[in-house]
Amino acid sequence: MLVPVQSLFEAHLHVSNLPRSLAFYSELLGLPVAAKFPDRRVAFVWAGPPGQAMLGLWDVGPAPQRLELHLAFRVDLDDLLNAPQALKNAGIQPLNFNGEPTEGPDVLAWMPAASIYFRDPDNNLLEYITVLPDPPDRDLGVVSWNEWLHRAPRAIESARPATSRPQHSRPDDADFTQRTTGNWAKPKASGLRSTNAIPPVSR
Numbered sequence: 001m002l003v004p005v006q007s008l009f010e011a012h013l014h015v016s017n018l019p020r021s022l023a024f025y026s027e028l029l030g031l032p033v034a035a036k037f038p039d040r041r042v043a044f045v046w047a048g049p050p051g052q053a054m055l056g057l058w059d060v061g062p063a064p065q066r067l068e069l070h071l072a073f074r075v076d077l078d079d080l081l082n083a084p085q086a087l088k089n090a091g092i093q094p095l096n097f098n099g100e101p102t103e104g105p106d107v108l109a110w111m112p113a114a115s116i117y118f119r120d121p122d123n124n125l126l127e128y129i130t131v132l133p134d135p136p137d138r139d140l141g142v143v144s145w146n147e148w149l150h151r152a153p154r155a156i157e158s159a160r161p162a163t164s165r166p167q168h169s170r171p172d173d174a175d176f177t178q179r180t181t182g183n184w185a186k187p188k189a190s191g192l193r194s195t196n197a198i199p200p201v202s203r
Contacts, residue, residue, distance in 0.1 A: 010054045011047075013069060015122050018043060018059035024121050025057065028090050029073075047073060072115070072127035080105055080130045081145075083116045092118050097142045107132070107148040109140035114148070 015021040022043050025031045031045040034054060041059035046052070055071070075083070084094040084103055095117040096102035105114040112132045120126055140151070 012056035014060045015057050016062045020121050021057050068123050070125045072129045075128045077130045080114055080128050083128050087118050105145045107143050109137040112136050
């Protein structure tokens with residue numbers, strides 16, 4: 001090991017319309033603007049408190065072929081559970097691990113961590129994630145939040161405050177096939193639920 005790494009500080013995305021992307025990340029997602037450089041067609045936002053982590057947005061204009069990249073933002077558990085409705089209220093379709101419309105998070109049991117996915121204006125896959133305090137279960141794969149609660153209710157409940165504990169259930173198959181006309185919703189339905197813990201960034 002050359003140098004001990006503490007955490008990831010900086011990441012960058014290529015975007016096709018900088019004002020649109022800056023509005024999405026700063027106004028909708030609430031990431032504070034760190035700096036803007038119009039002559040270089042780039043803007044930076046803080047991912048969390050200023051000075052802890054930074055995201056660069058580089059305007060490269062429209063392109064016929066683009067990479068779909070993936071970023072995950074760590075959030076508190078209560079905020080994660082409220083995220084699907086908050087995203088819908090902003091016109092953004094919440095997605096599950098397989099890229100299908102969903103009403104609640106999935107749990108990547110090998111970590112374990114609860115996640116909800118969505119897309120930015122350039123179709124990059126974004127994720128809200130909460131690492132859970134429970135023991136990992138590598139054999140369980142990826143399950144819905146409700147399935148995880150039924151498997152380990154005591155461990156999950158002990159991690160939550162003693163106040164209200166909202167639970168989200170998995171919608172039925174008809175809900176999964178619905179598509180939304182939200183501004184940034186571009187889900188792609190998938191067949192079987194995956195047991196791979198790496199989200200499919202290319203649809």
